[in-house]
Amino acid sequence: MAEAEQASDPFVIFKDVQKSYDGETLVVKNLNLEISKGEFVTMLGPSGSGKTTTLMMLAGFETATHGDILLDGNPINNVPPHKRGIGMVFQNYALFPHMTVEENLSFPLEVRRMTKAETRKRVEKALAMVELSGFGKRMPAQLSGGQQQRVAVARALVFEPDLVLMDEPLGALDKQLREQMQYEIKHIHENLGVTVVYVTHDQSEALTMSDRIAVFNDGIIQQLSTPDDLYERPENSFVAQFIGENNKLNGKVKNVSNGSCRVELTSGDMVDALAVNIPGTDGRTTLSIRPERVEINPPVEEVPNQLDGRIEELIYLGDHVRTRLSVAGNSEFIVKVPNKAGHVLLKEGEQAKVGWRTEDCRALDPVAIN
Numbered sequence: 001m002a003e004a005e006q007a008s009d010p011f012v013i014f015k016d017v018q019k020s021y022d023g024e025t026l027v028v029k030n031l032n033l034e035i036s037k038g039e040f041v042t043m044l045g046p047s048g049s050g051k052t053t054t055l056m057m058l059a060g061f062e063t064a065t066h067g068d069i070l071l072d073g074n075p076i077n078n079v080p081p082h083k084r085g086i087g088m089v090f091q092n093y094a095l096f097p098h099m100t101v102e103e104n105l106s107f108p109l110e111v112r113r114m115t116k117a118e119t120r121k122r123v124e125k126a127l128a129m130v131e132l133s134g135f136g137k138r139m140p141a142q143l144s145g146g147q148q149q150r151v152a153v154a155r156a157l158v159f160e161p162d163l164v165l166m167d168e169p170l171g172a173l174d175k176q177l178r179e180q181m182q183y184e185i186k187h188i189h190e191n192l193g194v195t196v197v198y199v200t201h202d203q204s205e206a207l208t209m210s211d212r213i214a215v216f217n218d219g220i221i222q223q224l225s226t227p228d229d230l231y232e233r234p235e236n237s238f239v240a241q242f243i244g245e246n247n248k249l250n251g252k253v254k255n256v257s258n259g260s261c262r263v264e265l266t267s268g269d270m271v272d273a274l275a276v277n278i279p280g281t282d283g284r285t286t287l288s289i290r291p292e293r294v295e296i297n298p299p300v301e302e303v304p305n306q307l308d309g310r311i312e313e314l315i316y317l318g319d320h321v322r323t324r325l326s327v328a329g330n331s332e333f334i335v336k337v338p339n340k341a342g343h344v345l346l347k348e349g350e351q352a353k354v355g356w357r358t359e360d361c362r363a364l365d366p367v368a369i370n
Contacts, residue, residue, distance in 0.1 A: 009073070010034035011195055012058065012163065017067035019053050019219075027053050029219040031067070035197065037162070040189050042198045042206040045216030046242070052167060054216075055199045059165050060084050071163065082111075087156030087164040087194075091171040093148045095140040101127070101151050102136035108159045126154040129188060146177045153185065157194065166198045170205065182208045203243050207231065215239050231290075236277055237364045240288040247294070247333050249287040250366060253278050261363050263287060267328040271305045273361040286366040291334040293360035296323065296352050303355035309333065311350045321346065327354055 012035035019028040028050040035041050043051035056062040058069060060081035069076055076084055088094075095104050105126055109119040127133050130150040140148055149169060156164050166185075170178045186209045189196050200206055206213045207227040215222045215230065215238075223230060223239045234240035241248065251265040253275075261275040263285060271287065278285045295303060309325040320336045323346060327333035335354060337346065346352070 011037040011039075011072055012197070013068075013070040014054070014058075015068045015070070017054075017057065017069060018065045019050070019057060019062065020065045026065075027219055028057075031219075031221065033214060033221065033224070035195065037072075037195055038193045040186070040196045040198065040209060040211045042200060042210040042213045043216060044200060044203060044206040044213050044242075046201060049216035050219040051199050051201075051214075051216040055165055055167055055197060058197060059086060059088060085159075085161050085163075087159070087161040089149075089152050089156045089164065089166040089169045091168040093140070093152045093172075095148060095151060095155070097140055099139075100136065101132070101138050101140070101143070104140070104151060105136075105155050105158050108155060112159060122158050122160075126158040129157070129191075130154045130184070145173055146181060149173065149181060150184070153188065157188070157192065161194070163195045163197070166196065168200055169198075170200075170202075178205070179208075185209060207243070215242060217242075233276075234288060234362065234364070237286050237288065237366065240362065240364060245291050245334060247289045247291060247327075247330070249289070249328055249330060251285060251287065253281055253283050253285050253363065255281060260358060261285075263363060265328045269307050269328050271307070271361065272358040273363040274359060276362045277364045279365075284366045285363045288362045288364055289356055289360060291322075292336045294335045294354050294356045296335055296337060296346065296354055298353070298355040300355075303357060305358060305361065306353050306355040309352050309354045311346055311348050311352055314346055314348055325352065325354060 014031045014033040017028060017031040018026055020026050031054060043054060045051045053062060057064050060079065064077060071084065102123055105123045106119050109122060127136060130153055132147065132150055143151065170181050173181060182205055198209065210227055212224060212226055213230055214224045217238050223235045230239060230243050234243060240246050249265055251263040254262045254264050256275050259275055260272055261278060263271055263273055265271065273287050300306065307327050309327040311323060311325050312331060313324040315322040318339065320338050323335045323337050325333045325335065
């Protein structure tokens with residue numbers, strides 16, 4: 001019943017929202033997006049795709065040129081940022097350097113005129129939540145980057161908002177710390193049930209943390225799906241190329257039947273694929289195949305789609321060997337070969353067959369990545 005209520009009453013709504021800075025070029029184009037209470041939604045896309053502008057409109061730091069933004073059923077277009085009751089976490093932490101950790105966390109509570117006893121209780125709770133109990137008397141400069149970012153997260157949550165916005169919050173951290181913080185933020189979200197809208201250009205970060213991901217490009221949401229749906233079932237070439245690693249082969253659709261199509265590649269080879277987003281017979285298409293779905297020298301009876309290739313490069317990565325081949329005119333065709341034998345059996349310069357199942361190959365629009 002709760003799920004049905006969430007579906008009928010979204011917590012955040014963008015309705016026909018547009019944004020232009022110069023009155024001519026739209027940075028965000030006719031955005032329609034609904035976010036349920038308690039959801040973790042990530043806005044993912046390259047620089048200039050409109051994701052951060054969308055977040056800033058929700059925060060109140062930018063004004064929509066057209067359309068409506070609703071929070072818990074109430075229009076907020078004309079509500080100033082400090083009255084929206086939204087927690088914010090930025091990439092540069094935005095902590096007050098002259099205040100202690102405790103004072104940084106107390107500030108949003110004092111602004112809301114909470115009692116000293118309640119303030120102390122909430123600060124202690126927030127510090128415990130980010131595993132920084134005992135750090136309250138320290139200054140921000142005495143903390144590591146990861147600790148500062150934890151304080152920033154705690155400050156965004158200390159007044160118990162219903163919605164928290166995070167703008168590239170882990171961008172300044174090194175790889176190992178960034179991955180650790182991804183799991184910590186994910187667990188905090190799961191424990192509190194707060195609604196989170198998160199912006200990043202890092203697709204692995206989005207896949208790790210999100211309930212749903214909105215992939216932005218050129219001011220438009222290209223696909224809004226769960227992480228596994230985005231990766232396994234991209235709806236267009238941009239999403240296939242932007243999310244995870246992807247092999248692409250260009251060709252022409254020769255025939256379509258029962259959800260599949262036969263494609264003649266530019267090399268003249270014929271392959272079968274799922275007909276996902278194609279213009280029809282004789283139309284151009286780009287095939288999308290994930291590197292881990294491709295086999296080298298597979299049995300013909302098990303893997304019908306097979307092409308000749310030449311091994312150009314082998315990179316040993318422990319659990320798999322990243323194998324780059326020239327296949328059907330593409331010299332950057334990647335296969336992730338599982339390391340089952342404990343040593344590399346392939347050799348650079350060798351000829352090899354590559355193959356994949358029809359259901360692992362998606363025929364998509366050719367526009368975005370040709």
